[in-house]
Each structure stands twice: as structure tokens, then as C-alpha cells.
Amino acid sequence: MAKLGKRTQAAKAAFAGKDNVSVEEAVTLLKGNATAKFDETIEIAMNLGVDPRHADQMVRGTVNLPNGTGKTVRVAVFARGPKADEATAAGADIVGAEDLMEVVQSGKIEFDRCIATPDMMPIVGRLGKILGPRNLMPNPKIGTVTMDVTAAVADAKGGQVQFKAEKAGVVHAGIGKASFDEAKLAENIRAFVDAVAKARPSGAKGAYMKKVSVSSSMGPGVSIDLSSAHDAE
DSSP states (O other), rough: OOOOOHHHHHHHHHHTTTSSOOOOHHHHHHHOOOOSSSSOOEEEEEEEEEOTTSGGOOOOEEOOOOOSSOOOOOOEEOOOOOHHHHHHHHTSSSSEEEHHHHHTTTOOOOOEEEEEEEGGHHHGGHHHHHGGGGGOOOGGGGGOOOOOOOHHHHHTTTTTEEEEEETTTTEEEEEEETSSSSSHHHHHHHHHHHHHHHHHOOOOOSSEEEEEEEEEETTTTEEEOOHHHHSSO
């Protein structure tokens, strides 16, 4: 068995016996042990009492984190004419139509969020097998198929986070950086938990939120007391 490094040993010792702590205590633990040579991402994972294989139990949505994610988001927009000009003016990194489709088909995907106007969906639909597995497919339910490209680009650039339940009913996302103030991280955590709570599907039965954990990119995770993260089920 490989020997643990000093940093890993110290982190494990700091987290030992910590379970179901308050949001504030969790943030303090994460920041105090995020000692990598880069600004670690603070990540949240939520175990939900749903089975996403059933349509009425799928959990999906977006949340505008009050303090952003600390990440630079590259945005691509499928649009033509005035809407293409609007997207460029709004700060989109890549704007196009058939030409952008060809770029994506070639395997060159240099963006983190994809937005499309409704009239572009016949083109974007051809890219489903490429964009879908990367969670980049525009979807009207989360506001990425829209005529208001200015607002969509602003949301993507301003810290909007998308979430979607995976097969085991787990939702996860990055909600900030270790360099953020503790209060800002705590606020982002609660905003994310509240958004997932509001996205409770009609088919969810029994306990919806089972466990909420947070971690840094290179550190251990710690579970958060649900009552501290959210007022009610």
C-alpha cells in the first residue's frame, strides 16, 4: 500500500471524527486544508432519494451562485444575423452556425457552455452525440435554448451552475474556490442546496436529500448537517 504524503496525512487528521458539521465549520475545514499549489475548487455532492432513470424523478436545473464560481467560462453560441451580433456583443467566446457545427464535428470543442437560438436547433441537433455526453447540449429547460442570448451569455459568464442527477441520484458541482472568503463559500453552498431542493421532481418519494458533502479538489470530503444547509426537506 502506498505511503500517504505529509499533506494528505495532515488533512485526514484534521477531518477525523468530523461528520454532519455546520456549513461554516465545513468551509473552515476545507479552506484550512486546501494546501495545493493551485487555487483548489470547492465541490459539492448531494445524494438524492431519486432514480433518474424514471422521467418523473429526474433532477435538473441551474443556479446563479451569488458569488460566482471563480472559474472563467468559455461560451459558444449558435446564432445567425442580429442574434449572432448580440451574442458577440454580450461577450460570447465563439459564435457561429454551420461553420461552428463543422468545428464541433471535427472534435474541436473549446467551450464550457453552449447556447443556441431556437432556429438553430436543427443544426445543433446533429451534434447530440458529441455535445450530449459532455453535458453541453442546449436545452430550453435550463435556459440555453433562447432568443435572449444576452441574458444567457451573462448568466453563463456570471457564475451560473448547471446541475443534473447522475444514475445513482448524485448531483455534484463546483461552487467556488478555496481563495474565496468563508462567508461567500457558505452563501454559495446554501444557494446551490436551495436550488436543488426547489428542483425536487414530482416522482420523488420519501427523503429527498439524503446527504450533502463538500470537498476541495485535492482534499478529503466532509458531510454537512442538512438543517444547516437548508431549512426544510
